Amino acid sequence: MRYTMANVPTEEVAEVLGASVGAAGVRIERIVSPLGHSSPDEGWYDQDEAEWVTVLQGSAGLVYDDGREVVLKEGEYVTIRPHERHRVAWTDKERVTVWLAVFWREGVTGCG
Template sequence: MMTAIGDLLTTSPAVLPEELVDDLLRGQSFRVERIVSRGHASPDDFWYDQDEAEWVLVVQGEARLRLETDAEPIELKAGSYINLPAHARHRVEWTHPDVDTIWLAIFYTV
């Protein structure tokens, strides 16, 4: 394995038409991604339904995440995290339009 140095708070491009996803680390049963959202949300009627579990931390910014099983969205801010089991259907309802929301996501299998 190679030594890697980075900065989760690296400045994003001025224009961000789509979420920015950086693959930071991979192993046999996991991967770590840095995701940057700026006003991005899941398309209407779209739900993530992943084969992997996902632990996600909001490093910076704000977001609203909705689980299919919940009536109300979950408010996330810097420091908030959630662990989503595999196939927990969820969607991003909102991210702050003026501030980059930086997520650290760890996808893993158990």
């Protein structure tokens, strides 16, 4: 399937992972978050991989277990180190949030 911003759902009940591709230790995913989505309170992400993530549409807030908060608007991005515990605090309440995430294992060159 060809993915474009035109065929992004306008409303979602649950987060949707899609348009995933990977090779040689790198994985790229498009993630569509529903209106006002957040991770469960106990739902910390603790990944073995590094992650670079940008918001293509909408906005979102991330919170880290050390108390830091990051707000991402369209076009803004953040790099999350392996095992840097974080969660989605909120996503845009007026339009679905579309993310592009690139994951890689340490030692893979050309990323970061």
